[in-house]
Amino acid sequence: EADIYQTPRYLVIGTGKKITLECSQTMGHDKMYWYQQDPGMELHLIHYSYGVNSTEKGDLSSESTVSRIRTEHFPLTLESARPSHTSQYLCASSERGTAGNEQFFGPGTRLTVL
């Protein structure tokens, strides 16, 4: 069973607030990912990391930022939340090595910006 955690699970905030979505994994995986997903819809990669101090932007333009100071931790920050940021955010991780390793997903954070 995958050990990847996301907090909070649900968040309702007002426009203009700064928020950080937490993601941690205890599997020692080097690769971590953030996806944005509207309910039941396609996943869009917004950030990924190959390891500590490595971060890259994904395919979907996002106003969020990420950091990777520790292997196990990959937080996502929105400096000023807007209603257009309302979505589900999924964190995932996978082992180093060939790309054939599956990604393990966290339970997601459902964000609503009023």
Added chain:
Amino acid sequence: AQKVTQAQTEISVVEKEDVTLDCVYETRDTTYYLFWYKQPPSGELVFLIRRNSFDEQNEISGRYSWNFQKSTSSFNFTITASQVVDSAVYFCALTLYNFNKFYFGSGTKLNVKP
């Protein structure tokens, strides 16, 4: 460019019926991996299966079976004798060898009615 197409947006079946979810992929690479994930209403994506491009052997796991055909670039998923607990959104995904990003299809929502 890589692409995964799941043409069936939503399927409804009655319990105990068999159902096949279609997945068609595009890539010019010869080495790649295909995946199926299940996303129940709780939101977390659950890994179901991985296939590499050199292994066209079909696989069966309980009520689940997968048909990989390189000639038609398809990786279809069949659930035999469906159950209500199979209700979820199912995603097909592609990744390339030595590459870290997953390309997800848009998902197929399966409704299994009692």
